[in-house]
Amino acid sequence: MTELLNAALVLAPIVVPLLAAGAGLLVRGRPGAAWVATAGAAGMLAAALALAVTVTAATTATATTQAGPVTALGGLLAADALSAFMLVVIGAVALIAALATPGHLRVELAAGRIDATTRTRHLALVQLFLAAMALAVLAAGLGLLWVAVELTTVVTAFLVGQGRGRRAAEAAWKYVIICSTGIALALLGTFLLNAAAERAGASLDWLSLTAAGPDLDPGVTRIAVVLLVLGFGTKAGLAPMHAWLPDAHSQAPAPVSALMSGVLISVAFYAVLRVKVVADLALGPDFTRALLIVLALASIALAASLLIAQRDYKRMLAYSSIENMALLALGAAIGSPLAIAAVLLHILGHGLVKSGLFVAAGRILQLTGTSRIDHVRGLVAREPVLGWCFGLGILAIVAFPPFSLFASELGIARAGFAAGLGWVTAAALLLVLVCAAALIGHTSRMLLGAPAATANGAPATTADGAPSVPSAATPVASPGAESALVTAVPVRANRRLGADRWVLIGALAAAAVVGITLGPLDTLLAQAAAIVAGSTP
Numbered sequence: 001m002t003e004l005l006n007a008a009l010v011l012a013p014i015v016v017p018l019l020a021a022g023a024g025l026l027v028r029g030r031p032g033a034a035w036v037a038t039a040g041a042a043g044m045l046a047a048a049l050a051l052a053v054t055v056t057a058a059t060t061a062t063a064t065t066q067a068g069p070v071t072a073l074g075g076l077l078a079a080d081a082l083s084a085f086m087l088v089v090i091g092a093v094a095l096i097a098a099l100a101t102p103g104h105l106r107v108e109l110a111a112g113r114i115d116a117t118t119r120t121r122h123l124a125l126v127q128l129f130l131a132a133m134a135l136a137v138l139a140a141g142l143g144l145l146w147v148a149v150e151l152t153t154v155v156t157a158f159l160v161g162q163g164r165g166r167r168a169a170e171a172a173w174k175y176v177i178i179c180s181t182g183i184a185l186a187l188l189g190t191f192l193l194n195a196a197a198e199r200a201g202a203s204l205d206w207l208s209l210t211a212a213g214p215d216l217d218p219g220v221t222r223i224a225v226v227l228l229v230l231g232f233g234t235k236a237g238l239a240p241m242h243a244w245l246p247d248a249h250s251q252a253p254a255p256v257s258a259l260m261s262g263v264l265i266s267v268a269f270y271a272v273l274r275v276k277v278v279a280d281l282a283l284g285p286d287f288t289r290a291l292l293i294v295l296a297l298a299s300i301a302l303a304a305s306l307l308i309a310q311r312d313y314k315r316m317l318a319y320s321s322i323e324n325m326a327l328l329a330l331g332a333a334i335g336s337p338l339a340i341a342a343v344l345l346h347i348l349g350h351g352l353v354k355s356g357l358f359v360a361a362g363r364i365l366q367l368t369g370t371s372r373i374d375h376v377r378g379l380v381a382r383e384p385v386l387g388w389c390f391g392l393g394i395l396a397i398v399a400f401p402p403f404s405l406f407a408s409e410l411g412i413a414r415a416g417f418a419a420g421l422g423w424v425t426a427a428a429l430l431l432v433l434v435c436a437a438a439l440i441g442h443t444s445r446m447l448l449g450a451p452a453a454t455a456n457g458a459p460a461t462t463a464d465g466a467p468s469v470p471s472a473a474t475p476v477a478s479p480g481a482e483s484a485l486v487t488a489v490p491v492r493a494n495r496r497l498g499a500d501r502w503v504l505i506g507a508l509a510a511a512a513v514v515g516i517t518l519g520p521l522d523t524l525l526a527q528a529a530a531i532v533a534g535s536t537p
Contacts, residue, residue, distance in 0.1 A: 008078050009054055010072035012047035013087050013134035013531075016040055021127035028120040034102035037123045041098035044130060045091030052084040052524050059527050069207070071140065078140035078206070081527035085344060086137040086270050088521070092510070093262035093351040094130050097255040100359040100503045101126070104254055107366050114162070122162060122253070127167050129155045129259065136267050141205040145271055146183070152264060153179045158257045160248045171244075171251035178244040182234025186271075189227030193278070196220040206274060213281025222287060225279040229291055232275070233270035237322050238329060239299040246306075249318035250371065254362020257314070258355035261321045266347045271330050273343075273532050276332055281438045292333035293424055299326035300431045307438035314361050314371045316442055317354065318395055324350045324405075330428050331412040332532075334419050342411030345518075348513050349404035350397070356507030357393040360386060363500045364446075373442050378451035387447050389504040394443045396511055398436035403508070404515035425428060438457035489512050 020040020023432070029032045055070060059081060069078035079087075105122065108114045132155060136148035153176065162173030193216075194204050202212035209216075234241035245265070248259045272292075279288045303323040310316045324346065331343035361371075363386060368376050380387035396403035399410075409432070416425030518525060 006054060006070045007072035009047065010070055010077050010138060013044050013051065013091070014077075014138065015135070016043040016047055017127040017130040018284070021124045021131075022474045024123045024127065025120065028116070033297065033390050034105055034119070034123060035324070037101060037127060038095075038098040040127055041091070041094040041130065044134070045088070045095050048087035048091040051079055052081075052088055052521075053079050054271045055079055055084045056524050056527060059395075060523065064445050069140070075140055075205075076155045079138055080531060081524055082270075082273070082344075082531045083137045085521075085524050085528040086267065086347075087134060088132050088524070089266065089348050089351050090130065090137070090263045090341055092348075093259060093355045096352070096355045096359065096503055096507050097126075097262070098259040099506075100258070100362075102365075103499045104359075104362055108168045108253070111366075118162060118276060119370060122159065122256075125155055125159050126256070126259070129159070129264075134265055135269050137270055140207075141191055141203065142193065142209070142274070143204045145274070145344045146186055148236070149186075149232070149268060149271060150183050152267070153183060153235070156248075156256070156260060156264065158313045160252045162253055163251060164258075165251075167247075168251045169245040175244040175248040178241060179235055182231045182241050184231070185227045185234070185243075186231025188232060189224045190223035192227065192414070195335070196224065196282075206277075208221045209278045210281060213278050216278075216282040218283055221279065221282045225275060225283070225288060226291065228275045229272055229288070229295070232271040233295055234425050236265045236272065236328075237268075237299075237325050239302045239322070239326075242299065242302065242322055246315045246318040248305045249321070249358070250312060250314040254358055257317075257358040257362070258308065261317070261358055262351035262355035265321060265325055266328075266351060269325060269332075270328075273332060273340075276335075277534075280335070289335060293421075295438055296326045296329035296333060297424065297427060297431075298442050299323070299329065300428055304431045304434040304438070307435050307442075310438065310442060311373055312371045313373050313376070313442065313446065314358075316362060316373070316439065317357055320435065320439060321350075321354060323432070324354070324397075327409065327412060327428070327432070330416065330424070333424075334412065334421060335533060336415050336419055337529055337533040338411055339415035339419070340533040341525055342408045342415060342526055343532075344525055345404060345411065345514070348409035348521075349408055349514060352507050352511040353393055353396045353403065353405065356399065356504045357390065359507075360390045360393060360504050364390070373446055376446040378447075378449045381449075385501045386504070389508060391443060391447050392508055393504065394439050396508060398439055399432075402515045403511045405511070407515050467509050 017040050020037055024033060027036060050435060066196055069080040071078045094288045105119050109119060132148050132151040139145040139148055146307050157172050157176045161168050196216045197203055197209060197212060199217055200212040200215040201207040237245040249261060252260060276288050300323050303319045303326065305315060307319050310319065328343050328346060331339045364376060365371055367383065394407060399405040413425055415430060
């Protein structure tokens with residue numbers, strides 16, 4: 001009976017979004033259909049929390065740092081503390097995006113940028129995306145993990161290209177081509193690691209690979225690890241295969257951008273962490289440490305240089321995601337229990353804050369009609385709650401206290417200096433400061449000052465003198481080739497969109513609470529960190 005219940009808990013994070021997708025198709029076209037998807041996300045988070053409680057209790061009962069995973073489908077799926085932690089992150093970010101989705105789609109429908117068919121397809125694809133994310137972290141072995149990550153690429157490509165413009169189509173194709181190249185590298189690495197495992201009498205199952213780690217052929221494993229880290233690193237947005245990320249994030253609908261930045265790239269990095277465990281056992285920690293340090297410093301330097309000259313606030317958030325993935329790579333390279341715990345905390349904090357920021361960016365785009373930074377002025381005067389929350393979100397993402405990214409970046413820095421990687425850590429921190437200065441500088445120009453006349457001369461105030469935004473009848477000109485151009489939405493028609501602001505407030509509050517105390521997540525985080533750091537001397 002207990003085994004059946006545990007198997008149901010493992011399956012639930014995959015089955016719940018699939019059921020929500022089916023229910024959404026049945027009630028399509030009816031009022032409130034979008035809220036079915038929100039209910040699915042809430043159910044997924046509840047299932048993830050129930051599984052986390054089960055896994056944590058099982059590990060604690062063994063009085064060790066690691067217990068055997070809870071399995072389902074004959075061992076094809078398995079959940080340990082690391083899987084459960086990632087499921088909690090996916091569920092939390094999914095709920096943030098889902099709460100913002102009904103309002104976002106309502107405005108897009110009213111503006112004529114999507115039709116009812118596109119809305120139905122959007123809601124179903126998002127649920128498939130969530131199911132694929134859950135499958136990736138619940139996969140018991142590398143082979144199924146690769147399949148799940150590839151599935152997310154296919155599903156997300158349709159969501160990125162949902163817009164009707166040429167840029168959306170180009171971004172979708174760029175995303176497919178670059179990510180497919182990365183996934184192909186990961187597939188080749190999977191074949192090589194499978195060959196090394198067979199020689200050692202093992203399989204691609206994580207437990208089997210871990211047990212056989214010291215016996216894996218070093219030469220073959222070394223090549224396999226490089227291909228796997230580069231392949232999954234491409235999906236995580238690490239340089240030099242990062243080019244898809246700014247285009248895809250800037251063209252995707254706001255709730256999709258929130259999911260992509262909040263969990264898609266983090267789940268890809270989860271794959272890197274799983275590979276690192278095996279690589280450290282087979283090759284020692286120095287090999288993956290050197291590889292990850294190179295990728296981390298290259299990625300953060302690239303993000304810093306492009307953030308300085310950035311003119312598009314959605315692309316600005318995308319480059320910030322590259323910076324944060326670089327910090328994850330740096331923490332994984334350090335590899336100590338403190339560093340890995342900080343990496344996992346950073347995944348949670350980044351997911352909460354960045355998903356909220358993309359929701360806010362989508363709202364700003366709908367209000368102003370442009371994603372150009374220099375065309376958005378006086379946002380605090382126009383939309384005080386949205387403006388202040390967007391500003392606080394930027395402070396959170398650059399690691400101001402009390403938000404959790406402050407604690408996680410401090411943990412990575414402390415672990416780096418303690419591990420004798422002082423020059424690497426110092427260089428990374430210097431680049432982080434450059435990124436923070438660029439983000440704060442660009443955002444300050446958007447938030448402060450008086451609302452300026454728009455680029456096409458639209459009035460800056462309403463008829464009663466209140467701060468306003470451009471009319472829906474007069475789309476804002478956006479001369480920048482890289483910026484989004486949409487029809488702005490009148491203020492008075494948007495009064496029902498307050499849910500977006502509540503979502504942003506909730507995401508920031510959650511990040512602040514996690515920054516102060518992990519509460520029940522503390523034990524789960526420690527157990528998850530032990531799984532990754534356990535192999536590092």
